[in-house]
Amino acid sequence: MQTIVIFGGCSAIAEQVARIYATRGAQLFLVDRNEQRLEDIAADLKVRGAEKVEYAVLDLTQTDRFDGCLEQINKALGGVIDVALIAHGTLPDQSACEQSVDKTLLEIQINAISTIALLTKLANQLEQRGAGTLAAISSVAGDRGRQSNYVYGAAKSMMTTFLEGLRNRLAKHNVHVLTIKPGFVDTPMTASFSKGPLWAKPEDVAAGIVNAIDKKRNVAYLPWFWRYIMLIIRHIPEFVFKRMGL
């Protein structure tokens, strides 16, 4: 049976991904900060058909605790990780970051550094086994820096580039590396935004993620139309772009 580990397992998108794997009877391991939420989600996933659900409580900025966490994961999943999904992240307050180096670096730490630390360790394990999927939720925001959220965008772009390199390294070892780039998703992270027609539901994005994992896609824009929106945005000449209020 498939084994899945999800970092940031309490996030709205991750929970929906976990539900899909649960109905397939998978074994799941979740890592997140909120113990009560982990317990609730684990119970739900078991009812939905997961063969086994375990979890670890961990703040994912604590990179020094990753070794212990991975040991726990490997023990629970019998040393085999079929799919590792990295789904944790925050949406920084851009204007607050502009006034604070500490805040900016903390956001980079959460959204990029911790992911890179995890990927580094997971990549070695999967490379050694010569199988499995490493999937991480980046963002369309990483495709081009914009004044409204370039701290977040820069972190996601670092993640995207890192994943690209990892894919290049691991392809010959039969390890699948998936970069997930969602657009606007209606989750608690974006609760304060007013929603329009471009907004997607977490369950739809989750279905797209699982589909991209199954089909061994390299880069998944979710929903699909973001690929074309970002294609246009990336091709606006800089001398025009810098004057736009995006």
Place this chain on the structure above:
Amino acid sequence: MSEFQSWGCYPKVDQKGVSMSDRHQDLPKSDSAILPFGNGRSYGDSCLNADGVVVSTMALNRFIDFDTESGVLRCEAGVMLWEILDLVVPHGWFLQVTPGTKFVTAGGAIANDVHGKNHHLKGTFGCHVRQFELLRSDGQRLCCSAKENADYYAATIAGLGLTGMITWVELQLKRVTSPAIAMENIKYQNLDEFFSLSEESDQDWEYTMAWVDCVASGSNIGRGHFMRGNHADASVSLPPAPKLTLQVPFTPPISLINSYSLKAFNWAYYERQQDRVKSAVSHYEPFLYPLDSILDWNRIYGPKGFLQYQCAIPYDNGLAAMKDILRLIAQAGFGSFLAVLKVFGDKHSPGLMSFPMRGVTLALDFPYVESKTLPFFKQLDDVVVQTQGRIYPAKDAHMSAELFQAFYPQWRELEALRDPKINSSMWQRVTQEI
């Protein structure tokens, strides 16, 4: 306009929406009154809170426990009935009672004590609720069952969300031989025939109801199609669920329901079957949830919305009352495509303010037309009052305080247990001093 509307889109109110994302949290703090809000399938203003706050329960959608041996399911209040069916049907279980749409939350099904096509045998949804947790605005959590906090248990079932927020529910499911339905569709001529069909079917058929041609008059009054079904034998394989789901993509500028479309549809629907009896084996979805295959069908009534009129009349007065009501509707040339008639049984609900009674119920929709709909309802109300019937709060947006308090004299007991921070547009309307 708030994204939190009622299903009838009438009345329109201004209200703020917030979400409850965790069942262990307290209710959100607010200066104005709050009201739990599920999937917004209540037709009238029982789910609205004008100038207040509605608290969405849709994120409370986790299962907690499912015992596949005993059929006891515990889940959070925002889990919808279709999610429950998807989970339990493969294990040979089914909902004891389900309304005509699967797009309602478990909490909403309790708060409105919904009923379905098997009311004559199984009673209401509330009859099968073993226990639930009620979260009050002062932070108290009451585990409610027939034994524990029994007063809150009774007041919350059919309590319109007013006693607190239901955070989780525990339901007793029923074993079924098959989720497929072996059904018969019987074309009948008039109301007398409807009543005799009901009488003959109610013992042996789990699900019964009739679609009524609300345009027919004279000796044809109340004619329609009587549908009855049972869960099929285990040997019958489940026909596939219909794949095609339609959606009304936007709200048309005017209601598409008028006296011409009404006549044409009702005639065609009645005449679609030439034989008197037609038997079939059906997937449970089209049988139990015929309208769920058309998403957002409420939009066809246009921006002004619609009201549903659902009344129940004691059995002995049922025939006369239905004749009067259907005559009024046919005369007015006013009504809807889908008028539904059903005989209720006498199974008692634990709900203090539960709507069904031993008798007969009629439900149909009317587009909201200023200066027409409400005066017309007044005529129907007169018949309901004269025949000792009552109106279903979950569907209502018009009942006067006088009528409500006469239909539900027990409302003061609910008022006494109402959470002081919770209120609704309906409750303020129908509890005015008279």
